[in-house]
Amino acid sequence: MIADILYHEVEKKGPICVGLDTDVSYIPKNFMEKFNTIEESIFRFNQKIIDATSDIAACFKVQIAYYEACGLNGLMAYKKTLEYLRSLKLITIADIKRGDIAKTAEMYAKAHFEGDFESDYITVNPYMGLDSLTPYLKYVKENQKGLFALIRTSNPGAEDIQYIEDRKGIRVYQHVGEKLQKLGLDFMGSCGYSSIGGVVGCTHIEEGLDLRKKLNHTFFLIPGYGAQGGGAKEAAVYLRNGNGGVVNSSRAVLLAYKKVEGGENEFDICARNEVIKMREEIQNELSI
Numbered sequence: 513m514i515a516d517i518l519y520h521e522v523e524k525k526g527p528i529c530v531g532l533d534t535d536v537s538y539i540p541k542n543f544m545e546k547f548n549t550i551e552e553s554i555f556r557f558n559q560k561i562i563d564a565t566s567d568i569a570a571c572f573k574v575q576i577a578y579y580e581a582c583g584l585n586g587l588m589a590y591k592k593t594l595e596y597l598r599s600l601k602l603i604t605i606a607d608i609k610r611g612d613i614a615k616t617a618e619m620y621a622k623a624h625f626e627g628d629f630e631s632d633y634i635t636v637n638p639y640m641g642l643d644s645l646t647p648y649l650k651y652v653k654e655n656q657k658g659l660f661a662l663i664r665t666s667n668p669g670a671e672d673i674q675y676i677e678d679r680k681g682i683r684v685y686q687h688v689g690e691k692l693q694k695l696g697l698d699f700m701g702s703c704g705y706s707s708i709g710g711v712v713g714c715t716h717i718e719e720g721l722d723l724r725k726k727l728n729h730t731f732f733l734i735p736g737y738g739a740q741g742g743g744a745k746e747a748a749v750y751l752r753n754g755n756g757g758v759v760n761s762s763r764a765v766l767l768a769y770k771k772v773e774g775g776e777n778e779f780d781i782c783a784r785n786e787v788i789k790m791r792e793e794i795q796n797e798l799s800i
């Protein structure tokens with residue numbers, strides 16, 4: 513099960529997921545100019561970030577929107593980035609947030625679990641219902657693939673729909689989390705977590721405590737660190753003995769060089785230092 517592989521990566525390296533949300537405007541000008549195409553600039557930038565962090569990051573999340581925004585050039589960079597990560601046996605999460613009727617989901621599964629854009633995990637939006645997840649499950653069972661399904665997202669507007677309560681005061685996201693955990697019981701790894709994971713933002717500490725307690729077999733992908741205001745305190749509540757989740761940071765890592773004088777010439781080292789700092793902050797919080 514992919515959950516076991518990710519669990520062991522976290523054990524070895526700590527719970528950090530590096531987010532490769534590579535907006536071309538983040539690439540330092542002098543680096544960008546070394547290459548003839550946007551595709552090559554994006555890919556080579558990612559490659560430097562990956563090489564600088566692969567020993568301290570449990571996994572890498574590639575957010576497809578940043579690549580789609582650059583058209584075919586971007587998608588080529590996306591494909592090459594995933595291939596590079598997989599060639600180094602690093603765990604990949606394709607942040608594609610798909611959600612559609614089962615027949616269409618079948619095509620999304622084929623597109624992102626096989627072929628040009630193959631990834632270990634993909635993110636899905638389960639708010640269309642559990643039938644929209646069914647086509648992915650055969651890949652989870654037979655091909656060591658995994659899902660991270662949205663539960664309680666990190667954005668302020670998460671409250672608009674995810675906080676709607678039933679008559680007993682139970683919120684929509686709590687129902688979603690419980691349904692996903694139940695579905696995940698058929699895909700349990702020996703580590704005690706399922707390959708059907710959940711996305712929970714580290715921007716709200718109270719929800720974190722409750723979710724960690726109730727969803728004891730759900731491995732979490734935890735965005736919201738850094739640029740969205742989440743910190744070690746909020747992220748740590750989702751972890752158990754330092755495991756059971758990976759904390760994503762994208763902008764704070766990719767743009768770390770902007771905080772250092774002359775940093776654009778060593779953006780990869782700045783990214784590495786940011787990951788080390790983040791890992792230390794979370795570890796300190798866990799040891800309190």
Ligand SMILES: O=c1ccn([C@@H]2O[C@H](COP(=O)(O)O)[C@@H](O)[C@H]2O)c(=O)[nH]1
Nearest residue numbers: 575665666713735736739740761762763
């Ligand atoms: O609830 C969610 C779900 C996904 N994301 C994604 O995570 C990263 C966050 O990027 P930062 O730059 O570290 O803020 C981004 O790819 C989002 O699409 C999320 O933020 N919240």
